[in-house]
Amino acid sequence: MSDPIITFDHVVKEFKVRGHAGGLARAVNDVSLTINRGDIFGIIGYSGAGKSTLVRLINALERPTSGSVHVLDTDITSLSEAKLRPIRQKIGMIFQQFNLFSTKTVAQNIAYPLQLDHWRKDYQDRRVAELLEFVGLSEHADKYPSQLSGGQKQRVGIARALATNPEILLADEATSALDPETTTEVLALLKRVNKEFGITIVLITHQMNVVQQIADRVAVMSAGRVVESGDVYDVFAAPQQPVTKRFIATALSGLPEENRVERLHGEWPGRIVTVLIRQKDVSDEHGRKVPASGQNISGLIAKHGIASNLLYGGIDTVRGSAIGAITYEFAGDDAQVDTFLAELAEHSDVIDFGTARHPVSYADAVSGYAPAEHVTVNDRHVDGNDGHHTSETTEGAQA
Structure with missing residues (x-):
C-alpha cells in the first residue's frame, strides 16, 4: 500500500523577472505529484524545465x-521558519558541485550539520565514524576536499546529508559533474542508502x-509542467510525450544517434x-495497456519476403526487464x-x-513514433539483473 511522503497539489511557482512580458515567469506550472515513502523517485527534464525549483519547494x-x-x-506551504526547522532536519541534500567547506577536513564537513543541531561531541564523533565507514572514506577523514577526487x-x-538521520534525501544533479564510472559508483551508494536506511530519495x-539505473518511478518535466509520470520501466518502455521520447533516445541502448x-x-x-x-506489456499513465514490442520481427520478415540487414542494436535491463532497440535496413x-x-507497426514500436534518397529527419522520427496498439503473439524472455547495464550490442550483422 502506498504511503505518500511528499505531495504537490496544483502547485504554481512564479518569479518576478525584469523585462519579462507581464513581469512574471512561471517556473512550476500546476504540478500535482505524489512521491511515496521509500521510493527512489526521478524528476527529469532539460535545463529550464523547472526541476530545481520543484525540489526547492520540498x-x-x-x-x-x-x-x-x-x-x-505536514502542509509546509505557509509554515513559519521556526515550524519548518524540524521538517528540514529530516531532509538531507546533496549537490552537483558538492558544496564542501574547503578549510574543513572530511570529518569536519560531515560533522557540520551535527554541530548546527547541537549534538554532543562524543555522539558527533561516533556518527561521523559510522558514516565514513559507510561511504568508504575512513582513511580520508583528515584530508581536505582539495585532496579528493x-x-x-x-x-x-x-x-x-545523512548525518542527522533524514527521512528524505534530495539529490539535485548529484552526478552531473562526474565521469560515467564514478557516476555508477555514486548511484550504487545511493541505492544502498535507500535499501539499508529506507530513506526516500528524490x-x-x-x-x-541515471534514472534508468536506480529509480523506481519517474516524472518528466517540460516548461514547468509534469508531462508524464509513472513506473520507470513503463515510462522508458512506452513513452507517450515527444519530450520523453527524445530523452529515451539519449539513454536507450541500441537506438542509433543522429550521426x-x-x-x-x-x-x-x-x-x-x-x-x-x-x-513485457506495460501500462501508460492513464492505465491503458501498451503491449510488448519487437517480438515477431523475424516471422514478419519471412512472411513478406523482405530483404533485411541487421545494422545496429542493443538490449539493456530496467528494473529486471529487457528494453532496447534493433536497427535494420529493409x-x-x-x-x-x-x-x-504497416503490419510490423501493428505489433511493435x-x-x-x-531511405538515403528520402530521409526522415531524426527529430521527427524519434519523437513521432506511436506505440503499437495490439498485443503481440509471441513472447521472448531476455535475462538481466535489476539495475545493471547488460547491453548486448551488435553492428553490421546479417539478419
Whole structure:
C-alpha cells in the first residue's frame, strides 16, 4: 500500500523577472505529484524545465505562489521558519558541485550539520565514524576536499546529508559533474542508502541513464509542467510525450544517434528502421495497456519476403526487464516494404528513418513514433539483473 511522503497539489511557482512580458515567469506550472515513502523517485527534464525549483519547494527554500506542498504529513506551504526547522532536519541534500567547506577536513564537513543541531561531541564523533565507514572514506577523514577526487567529494556530500538521520534525501544533479564510472559508483551508494536506511530519495537530473539505473518511478518535466509520470520501466518502455521520447533516445541502448543514422544512410540504400524491444506489456499513465514490442520481427520478415540487414542494436535491463532497440535496413519493392512496415507497426514500436534518397529527419522520427496498439503473439524472455547495464550490442550483422 502506498504511503505518500511528499505531495504537490496544483502547485504554481512564479518569479518576478525584469523585462519579462507581464513581469512574471512561471517556473512550476500546476504540478500535482505524489512521491511515496521509500521510493527512489526521478524528476527529469532539460535545463529550464523547472526541476530545481520543484525540489526547492520540498524543503521550503521556495514557497509556492499557489497550491500546496505536503511533506512528512505536514502542509509546509505557509509554515513559519521556526515550524519548518524540524521538517528540514529530516531532509538531507546533496549537490552537483558538492558544496564542501574547503578549510574543513572530511570529518569536519560531515560533522557540520551535527554541530548546527547541537549534538554532543562524543555522539558527533561516533556518527561521523559510522558514516565514513559507510561511504568508504575512513582513511580520508583528515584530508581536505582539495585532496579528493570528484567521486570522493560526492561521497562526503552524501555522508554529510545523512548525518542527522533524514527521512528524505534530495539529490539535485548529484552526478552531473562526474565521469560515467564514478557516476555508477555514486548511484550504487545511493541505492544502498535507500535499501539499508529506507530513506526516500528524490533525484533531480537531466541524465536519463541515471534514472534508468536506480529509480523506481519517474516524472518528466517540460516548461514547468509534469508531462508524464509513472513506473520507470513503463515510462522508458512506452513513452507517450515527444519530450520523453527524445530523452529515451539519449539513454536507450541500441537506438542509433543522429550521426550514425546519417552514416547508415550513406552505406545502405534501403529503408533504415529501428524497432524498439520491450519485453513485457506495460501500462501508460492513464492505465491503458501498451503491449510488448519487437517480438515477431523475424516471422514478419519471412512472411513478406523482405530483404533485411541487421545494422545496429542493443538490449539493456530496467528494473529486471529487457528494453532496447534493433536497427535494420529493409530493401525491396516500395509497396512491399510499406505493407511489411504497416503490419510490423501493428505489433511493435517502429522508428522509420526513411531511405538515403528520402530521409526522415531524426527529430521527427524519434519523437513521432506511436506505440503499437495490439498485443503481440509471441513472447521472448531476455535475462538481466535489476539495475545493471547488460547491453548486448551488435553492428553490421546479417539478419
